[in-house]
Amino acid sequence: MRTQVLIVGAGPSGLLLGQLLHRAGIDTLILERQSGEHVLTRIRAGVLEPGTAELMDEAGVGARLRAEGLVHDGFALAIDGVRHRIDLRALTGGRSVLVYGQTEVTRDLMSARAEAGLPTLYDAAEVRIADFDTERPHAHCVVNGAAIRIDADFIAGCDGFHGVCRASVPADALRLFEKVYPFGWLGLLSDTPPVSDELIYGRHPRGFTLCSMRSPTRSRYYLQVPLTERVQHWSDDRFWAELRRRLDPEAADRLVTGPSLEKSIAPLRSFVAEPMRFGRLFLAGDAAHIVPPTGAKGLNLAASDVRYLSQALIEHYRERSQAGIDHYSSRCLSRVWKAERFSWWLTSLLHNVDQEPAFQARLQQAELDYVLGSEAALRVLAENYVGLPV
Template sequence: MRTQVLIVGAGPSGLLLGQLLHRAGVDTVIVERQSGAHVLSRIRAGVLEQGTVDLMDEAGVGARAHAEGLVHDGVELAVDGVRHRIDLRALTGGKTVLVYGQTEVTRDLMQARAAAGSTTLYEATDVRIEGFETEAPRAHCTVGGEPVEIAADFIAGCDGFHGICRASVPREALRVYEQVYPFSWLGLLSDTPPVSPELIYSRHARGFSLCSMRSPTRSRYYLQVPLTERVEDWSDQRFWDELRRRLDPEAAASLVTGPSLEKSVAPLRSFVAEPMRFGRLFLAGDAAHIVPPTGAKGLNLAASDVRYLSQALIEHYRERSAAGLDHYSARCLARVWKAERFSWWLTRLMHNFDQEPAFQAKLQSAELDYLLGSESAQRVLAENYVGLPT
């Protein structure tokens, strides 16, 4: 099999890259180790920056997001039982975010790829890539029990943190930066109306909580829990009781509970692997970087990588220019590190770090007090939350 760009991974970043390239007349093949149904079953974030929505429009898949997504003008921080609203629109000159689940983004992209007739090889096993340091990269895998070899001009590694693309790079060629946080998020999804029309980030003596949503009738809630917690130890009732304890009185009184559709525990980490290009292999999204979910940056960072990579590849094929490809890693990382900083900062600000000295807790309280009393500080938060320019 021969293609211009081989994309490893059929998550939203791989599918979005494929769709943008298809619309520019660049041929792609996507290889995915899971089934399409499994990819759609992943429960992920759902706060989209305006730049991500614009990119979906460019890819021709933004119509449903505009029709069904929830535009949010602000976000609320609850500290010690008192809520404080950050007016995103007013503080950023009119910018907002769109609440639209990552599952729905993936569904829209899958449907567009199927309509385009582009090739996606699901349930591909034993995937390996080689030759990306040469002008003839290729991949080998097994699909339906049959061996498949794919030759390409370039390989895009959109296969996530545990994927094979970054793992195929020689260790001495990578520089890795990582911080693992001493807690996890326990998440619950339910078909219940959201407790508030906007997200509530809550700092409480018992631990952080987040009230989010996917639609006017579907809610997503999170609790900070120790790394040792297991999802099977949390009944729905235990989750709802603990969440209510951490909410401000108004939110606690209006919380609607119901059976969980899904519960999961996710540890938090900050991670960056540099560079993001190795010959004709380009890493994008979680394959190159992870952020704690506190700042809602994971999917949005992947989208900005895809923006840079699609532009560079289109420039290569249309203009025979290598400039975009040569600057890909540096352009991505400049934005990645700003998002890493913001996500780290907001995580430090809103979570409990019980093992740290009391001095750190005092600094955290002082920073919160400064933020909530300073319009300038709130503008910095708002500018980062809605997304820095690409």
């Protein structure tokens, strides 16, 4: 088989890249080691920056997002039981975020690819990529028991943190940066009305909380827990009781509980791999970087990678220019590190870290007092939250 761009990974970044390239007349083939049904079961982020929503429009898949997504002009910081609203629209000159689940983003992109009849090979086993440092990169895989070779002009590694693409790069060609946080997020999804019309990020002596939503009838809640916790030790009743303890009084009174649809514990880490291009192999999204979810940057960073990569490849095929390809990694990493900084800062600001001495705890409180008392600091928070310019 042959294609112009082989995309490894059928998550939102791979599917979005495929859709943008298709609209530019560039052939793509997507390889995915899981089934399509499994891809749609991944419960992930749901806060989209304006730039991400605009990119979905450019890809021709923004109609349902615009019709069903929830526009949020602000969010709340609940600090030790007192809620403070961050007015995003006022602080950023009219910009807002859009709440629309990553599962729905993936569903829209999968549907568009299927309707266009574009090839996606699910359940691809034994995927290997080779010769990406030459002009003839290719991949091998097994689908339905048949061995397949795929030749391509370029390979896009959109296959996540544990994918084959970054693992195929020689270790001495990579520089890795990582911070592992000493806690995780216990998340619960339920068909219950959200406790608030906007997200609430809570700091409490018992630990961080996040009250989020996927729709007016579906809620997503998170609790900071130690890495030693196991999800099977958390019944629904125990989760709801702990959440209520950490909420501000108004939210606690409004909380509607119900059976969980999904419950899991996600460890938190910051991770960056440099560079993001190796000859004709490009890394994008979680294959190249991970952020703690506190700042809602994971999906949005992947989308900005895809924007840069799609522009570079379109420029290559239309104008025979290498400029976008040559600058892909540096353009991405400039934005990645700013998002890493913001996500680390917000995580450090709102979570309890048991190992920190009393001095560090006082600094955290002083930082919160400063942010909430300074319009300039609030503007920095809001500008980063809605997304820095691409």
